[in-house]
Amino acid sequence: MTYLNKADLKVVGTRPIRPDGVDKVTGRAVFGADQALPGMLVGKLLRSTHAHAKIVSIDTSKALALKGVKAVVTSADFPDIPSEEAFVGEGPMNFRDLSRNVMARGKVLYHGHAVAAVAATTSEIADAALALIDVKYEVLPFVIDVEEAMKPGAPVLHNDLFTQGTTPQPTEPSNVAKRVQFALGDVDAAFKTADVIVEGRYTTEPVHQAYIEPHACVVSVGADGQAIIYSSSQGHFMVRAYCAKLLGMELSNIRAMPSEIGGGFGGKTLVYLEPVAMALSKQTGRPVKMVMTREDVFRATGPTSGGVIEVKLGAKKDGTIVAAEAILKFQAGAFPGSPVQPGCMTCFAMYDLKDVRIIGYDVVSNRPKVAAYRAPGAPISTFGTESAMDELALKLGMDPIELRLKNAAKDGTKAAYGPTLQNIGYIPTLQAAKAHPHYSAPLGKNQGRGVASGFWFNIGGESSGSVHVNEDGSVSIVTGSPDIGGSRASMAMMCAEVLGIPMEKVRPVVGDTATIGFTHLTGGSRVTFATGMAVTQAAEKVRDELKVRAAKIWDIPPEAVEWKDGMAVPAGANAGGFDPLSLADIAIKAAKTGGPIISEVSVNAQGAGPGFATHICDVEVDPETGFTTVLRYTAIQDVGRAIHPSYVEGQIQGGAAQGIGWALNEEYIYNAKGELDNPGFLDYRVPVASDMPMIEAVMIEVPNPRHPFGAKGVGEVPIVPPLAAVANAVRSATGLRMADLPISPPKLRAAFDAR
Amino acid sequence: MSSLSYTAPTSVNEAVGILAGAQGLAKILSGGTDLLVQLRSGRTKPDIIVDTKKIPGIMGIREVDGGFVIGAATPCSVIGEHAGLSAAYPGVVEASGLIGSTQVQGRCTLAGNLCNASPAADSVPAMIAARATAIVVGPSGQRAVPVEQIVTGPGRTSLAKGEFILEFHLPKPAPHSSDAYLRFIPRTEMDIAVVGVGVSLTVDAAGVITDARIALGAVAPTQVLVPDGAAAIIGSKLDDAALAKLDAAARAVCNPITDKRGTIDFRIKIAGVLARRAATIAYKRAGG
Structure with missing residues (x-):
């Protein structure tokens, strides 16, 4: 019915x-850190002080001898798991990698990588015990940047990592985990028929999901091996599955309890603390509580990838795009599994293209393993392609919405990643954008307007x-x-x-x-x-x-x-x-x-309907300081059917706000030692309330007939357009194409000075 | 395990005695908005915390002979609500109002902002420009110290063991005087100055600047005065030529570092920009 x-x-x-x-x-x-059980111990992690090093030895004897310390665990206390693809979380994950991310085995792969954990009767004793653990490292050269990591001769993180997706497969290990390709038609031939070609190279920085609640859990393992886990996650069945695998337990022996969750945005789709707390609880027979600090969250969880996006578009004089190509290089962090594949699949999915090719590279480097973040991969790749669309519109002298309308995907369009799209509402978002008073409102001095669209599958x-x-x-x-x-x-x-x-x-x-x-x-x-x-x-x-x-x-x-x-x-x-x-x-x-x-x-x-969005952004730029103010923002989205419109609008506003932060200020700053220099909200700048204009959410309802009420997923696509919408607005205000995010004041002022 | 004692003396003499006799590291707690954060992060591990807020008169603002006495532990929110001070020294008040968030404003103090000795402290360039004096008390009595002589480097002050700041004095402003403070941050609030500029000036009946004082923050290990900038605008009506000279003078005194908050090049350029803008605001406020 x-x-x-x-x-x-x-x-x-x-x-x-x-x-x-x-x-x-x-x-x-009751959130993750609010849980408490009788007799509970405090669990804390010792983290790597190097970006890349071999662990020569770990001496825990002094820590264990400290009064109040009940257990110390290292990778020796976890099963050494063979390589096996997991289909438990969001995005690719290998159980072996996850095990080694939770507790380093043999090598530390990033500054902040967990190397040992203690359980003690108080927080102070646990801290003192961590200081008594003696880890001997053999420091190795490290690599942070994605393109540096791809170069021959770069420090190799994993000696057993041979690039997949190339024929023949390389015989030498490298940091390139995988090459993926999606294509329709004959792109090289099609570019020859183009009247106009635009090419660009765009980059984004890794950004954190920045959920307000740090990871937290309480785990209790009974004498009979029955375990109970209280934790903040996006899926307690996921927590159960990962913990069972990492600890070698049966699923029925673990009961995972959901706590209230203070934000996740994809970042809580894997485990960090729960398996460690479980190992500590197993050893001590007492419940163990572990809570991350914000610094831990920044150093060792999330973020999403930074990326390099090379885009080439070819079009006829009338705006018809005849060929499109993108090459994406995504940082995966310390283990393979960046969202480069969905990045490839989404970046041209708004357009009806006959000849298109997208190539992606999944690249490891000495950073924390990336985690899913709201429409994983799509904001990164779409920043490149939607900036390129803006360049194309400028070169053709065409209105950017008209250019998109001319090429828009509609029912029956075959997407480069395979399926034929049905019941989609992309064109209505463009029409609504064009008709919205925002689009024709006058602009003042140093002000500009940008438009960008985005796609997300929904599942x-x-x-x-x-x-x-x-x-x-x-x-x-x-x-x-x-x-x-x-x-x-x-x-x-x-x-x-x-x-x-x-x-x-x-x-x-x-x-x-x-x-x-x-x-x-x-x-x-x-x-x-x-x-x-x-x-x-x-x-x-x-x-x-x-x-x-x-x-x-x-x-x-x-x-x-x-x-x-x-x-x-x-x-x-x-x-x-x-x-x-x-x-x-x-x-x-x-x-x-x-x-x-x-x-x-x-x-x-089955049959989830994809989401499409078109955003309009107005900015004002201070040419002397490089400061960008977002003046007005309108986010138009096909939502299928809004079950509770306020929460749909909230999703749209939240996604847009996170995307604006990504565009303007958020970035990971690494120092010369390969340490993250801004592991806190003071210098990792998510937007504050006063940075944001009221974001107007416009809901278009093109119902998905495969859901009883016509619902489509709405939470992810709103973060896809803002990066390019902001950059396109800055281009309109200044004439400067800011191809490297974030468009921070020093960078924009330097661009003014270089002109 | 380490231990930490806390004491809240009820007189200046008692406080000085405790500080002078303290074994190990003693830290003064006024608002605590820096100290508590440092304690939590483990950046400081004091043996004793001396809370000054119980000392009579250390909280509050008094108008004395047309000038102002601001108790060292006066929360910045109280400063922001003081009509007389806001009229006479809008720059000092707006600078103190920029420290932290609304919640932090209820606790943070000028003395804490100064003695934390961050080059980026918002209230300090404004106080220096306004010729504020700190009244320092200690084992050898009381002394008046110009605010610019308190900070000697990042995290370091000229205060000796046993000394602390009791209050600040702001002189009676000359007629047609005013001040302004501007800072640059990459967002709109909840941040630390990448550059801060305090400007205080006086104009005559014709709108000609007769006196000026300019101080910069976050562009050197300590706050710095810009005497050439002051000289450049004194005698002018703050025309474009004077502003250009001020911009150049401000840039010339900068000795910043490149860090996560800004590059050397950016900080120097912004110092010039903000000096011009802050001077323009102060000039208008003074009636120029």
Whole structure:
């Protein structure tokens, strides 16, 4: 059954207060670091003081001898796991690499890499114990920059890393883990037919997800080997799977509990602390709590890749793009697995191109292993391609929206990465941008306007949801999806819509790994789509069961009962003249009509609809200081159907804000020793509130018919356009093409001076 | 395990006695907005913390003979709310209002900002430009020290063991005087100055500048005065030629470093830009 007709909807599309809101604003919500268990120990990590070094020896004897220290673990306390691809998190991950990222084995690969951990009775004793661990290093040359790491003769991180995706495969190890290619048609021939060609080289810096809550967990392993994990993550089934593998345990012996999560943005789709706390708890028989500092978060978690994007576009005089090519080089951090593949797949997906080629390189260097970050890879590659589109529009003398309209992907367009697109809403975002008053508003001195678009796949996947009718007619929902963007509200709303009851009658919770069916993590903008599908189906089953129960009460056939406005009613005059039975009426009598009324549905949701967005950005630049002020920002997005419009707008605004930070100020600054020099929010500059204008979110609704309510993922695509939208606005204000992010004041002032 | 003692003396003499007799590292706590952060990060490991806020008169602002006495532990939010001080020294007040966030403003102090001895301290160039004097108390009594003589290098001050700042004196402003402070940061708030400029000046009835004092922050190991810049604008109506000379003079005294907050080249150029802009603001405020 579908609910695609918006006019029929009573709950979906309204803006009720979120069920988790009061706890969050009053401080009652329990986040990762709020958990505590009796007898709990404090776990702390010793981190590498070198960017690249061989671990010669680790002497833990002095630390162990300190009073109050209960355990010290190193890689020797973890199984040495063979190479095996994991499909647990978001993006590629190898269990062996993850194990070695969690605890360095043989070598440290970045400054801040974990080398040992202690469990002690107090934080002070744990700190003292860390200082007593004697690690002997043999320091190795290191490489930070992606293109330096690709050069012959660069320090090699992994002697067993041979570039995949090239024939023949190299016989010498290098830092290039993989080469990927996506192509349609004959690009080289097509460029020869172009009237106009633009070429550019663009770079982005690694940026952190910058979730406000640092990683935290409490792990307790019993004498019988039964473990319980409380942690902040985007998927407790993911936490369970990784910990089981890294510690050599069975899944059924681990119960992973979701805590409230203070932001993830993709960065909490893998584990750092949980396996370490588990090893410490196993040794001590006591619960172990580990909490990262912000400095730990910067030195050892996330970020997403920095990248180099070389773009070439060829077009006819009328703006028709005849050929497009991009070469992407992405930093993976210390282990392979940058999002270069989705970077390749997304960067031209807004356009209907017959001849296109995208080549990507996944490159390791002595930085923390990258983690997923909101539309992984797409903002980086799209910064290059959408900056190039702006250059093309300038060269053709064409309006940038017209150029995009001329080449826009539409239903039936075959994307370079394979599929033929359906039910997409890209053109409507461009039309809405063109018609928006923002696009024609006058600009002042030193002001400029930029436009950019973006694409993100969105995914479905495995999700479970259960719906329970309580004895009084209220309803409880359990899902396996940690709520990072208001998903409890949207689940409750979809359930309420199906049952015909007010949303406030439905209470949603996130269940742990033992209380709800398997659910893939919260990522890929999949929860409203996939978990929403499971919840909708579970609610429909409950509704069907309610009709059966009403039929029993009335002693008529179930087919003779209809469900209308939250009530069972006789289907017609022939069914009998019964008064309607409310959900509560039926619930109260459940024991007499067959017992509890519940349903649990698990799905592997297919058919997620891709997201498209077009953003308009106005900036004012101070030519003397290089300071860029974002004056006005409008983000237009096809959202399928906004289940809770406020949270969709929140996603759009949040993504745009993060993208603006990426464009203007966020960067990792490494010193000559290969150490990160700005591991804190003072000098790693995410935008503060006063940096931002009000971001106007414009929702276009082109429903996805493969979801009962037409929902599409909305959380990721809004971070894709801002990088180029800002750079294109700066170009418009100054005439300067800022091809290297961030467009920080010193860089922009230097560009003015160089002109 | 290390230990840390805390004491809150209730008189200047008691505080001086404790500081002078302290074994190991003693740290003064006024607002604590730098000290607590340093304690948490492990950057400082004091043996004793001496909280000065219980000393009578150390918090608050008094108007004396047309000038102002600002207690060393007065929170910057109190400074920002003082109408008389805001009218007489808008530059000092706006500089002190830039320290930290709204929450930090409720605690942070001018003395703390000065004695933390960061080249980037926001209130210091403004105080220097305004000819502020620090009243230093210690074992050998009380002395008045021009603010520019307190900081001797990053993290270092001229205060001797047992000494601390009790209050600041701002002189009675001459008629048609005013001041201004500008800083550059890469975002709009919650940041540390890449360059800071304090300008104080006086004009005559015709709008000609008769006196000026300019101080820069974050462009050298300590805050620096720009006497050539002052000379360049004295006698002018702050015309373009005078401003260009001021810009050049400000750039000439810079001796910055390249670090994560800015390059040498950028800091020098911005010092010139902000000197011009701050002078223009002060000039307008003075009635020029």
